[in-house]
Amino acid sequence: MVGGQFPVFDLGNFEKANAAERDRLGAEVDAICRSTGFLAITNHGVSQAVIDAVWGKAHDFFDLPPEQKQKSKAPYKGYPYGYLGPELEALAKSRDVDSPPDLKESFNGGPQRTPNGMTDKDALAFCYAPTIWPEAPEGFVDAWKAYYTSLEDLAARIMRLFAVALKLPEDYFERFIDAPISALRALNYPEQTVPPKPGQLRAGAHTDYGSLTILLPQEGSKGLELITPDGNWTPVPPVPGAFVINIGDLMALWTNDRWVSTMHRVVNPSPEDGGMDRRQSLAFFHQPNWDAEIVCLEQCLAPGEEPKYQPVLSGPYLMSKFQSTTK
Numbered sequence: 001m002v003g004g005q006f007p008v009f010d011l012g013n014f015e016k017a018n019a020a021e022r023d024r025l026g027a028e029v030d031a032i033c034r035s036t037g038f039l040a041i042t043n044h045g046v047s048q049a050v051i052d053a054v055w056g057k058a059h060d061f062f063d064l065p066p067e068q069k070q071k072s073k074a075p076y077k078g079y080p081y082g083y084l085g086p087e088l089e090a091l092a093k094s095r096d097v098d099s100p101p102d103l104k105e106s107f108n109g110g111p112q113r114t115p116n117g118m119t120d121k122d123a124l125a126f127c128y129a130p131t132i133w134p135e136a137p138e139g140f141v142d143a144w145k146a147y148y149t150s151l152e153d154l155a156a157r158i159m160r161l162f163a164v165a166l167k168l169p170e171d172y173f174e175r176f177i178d179a180p181i182s183a184l185r186a187l188n189y190p191e192q193t194v195p196p197k198p199g200q201l202r203a204g205a206h207t208d209y210g211s212l213t214i215l216l217p218q219e220g221s222k223g224l225e226l227i228t229p230d231g232n233w234t235p236v237p238p239v240p241g242a243f244v245i246n247i248g249d250l251m252a253l254w255t256n257d258r259w260v261s262t263m264h265r266v267v268n269p270s271p272e273d274g275g276m277d278r279r280q281s282l283a284f285f286h287q288p289n290w291d292a293e294i295v296c297l298e299q300c301l302a303p304g305e306e307p308k309y310q311p312v313l314s315g316p317y318l319m320s321k322f323q324s325t326t327k
């Protein structure tokens with residue numbers, strides 16, 4: 001990690017800085033993304049009222065009896081939105097690692113509108129599939145949509161920062177993200193009253209599939225860990241008032257692995273740390289347009305160097321990764 005400390009980046013400060021200062025701050029972000037790809041973002045401008053509202057509604061939703069939550073369940077395996085009950089997903093399987101299912105439940109919602117003229121069958125059946133909204137708690141849908149909208153905007157601002165960090169024109173990524181297929185996921189890791197199975201975690205080791213993830217872990221919570229460049233698991237500390245950002249596979253692909261899509265996981269609570277404690281988080285997975293073709297950036301290739309990966313299409317890549325985890 002940069003300087004051994006978890007990096008904290010002031011986004012508002014970057015946005016009002018002059019060009020030279022932005023380049024300097026961009027270089028800092030480049031260094032972070034080359035080493036771990038995880039940083040905390042402060043001064044992000046997202047309204048605290050919007051955050052508190054979705055946080056509270058998600059908490060109330062997870063408190064409902066199981067039969068009520070099941071009313072908004074994803075209708076079949078591999079369906080991306082709605083309620084995904086306990087032990088239905090194993091994130092480690094996205095890396096072809098067999099593992100018991102993760103000890104969590106989630107509620108998932110997709111893009112708020114389908115672009116005009118979208119006819120791709122897979123796109124319509126997968127990322128533009130309807131979100132199965134819960135009837136309760138009251139106000140859930142409005143709170144969800146407000147947070148989703150705020151985070152889509154924040155993600156676009158962070159993509160501008162990333163463009164500066166990569167010495168690209170600041171609006172370079174805009175054409176790839178003007179009809180994004182991002183998903184918001186509210187996660188609940190229930191109190192653990194029975195011991196986990198061997199190898200069973202709250203979230204198995206994985207990388208995220210998109211451009212970037214904006215995570216809001218429960219204040220003061222533990223459990224999220226990342227792999228450092230020297231191969232050790234290390235905790236991601238909660239930073240009050242900040243979002244935790246991590247880059248996903250598509251940034252690694254764009255940059256020919258100059259930036260790392262770092263493996264991370266959520267471990268079970270230890271008895272000293274409150275043992276069975278419940279944990280909550282919100283994860284916004286920013287994902288470029290369904291048909292955005294992610295091709296290695298020339299700027300990231302040394303003269304004569306070949307791209308390590310074949311280009312991928314954002315939507316189909318996401319779909320295949322997601323579906324591999326719910327088999």
Ligand SMILES: O=C(O)CCC(=O)C(=O)O
Pocket residue numbers: 187203208215217224264265266280281282283
């Ligand atoms: O809940 C967390 O803190 C992280 C979850 C995560 O990494 C994921 O769902 O991709």
Ligand SMILES: [Fe+2]
Pocket residue numbers: 206207208213264
């Ligand atoms: Fe993740």
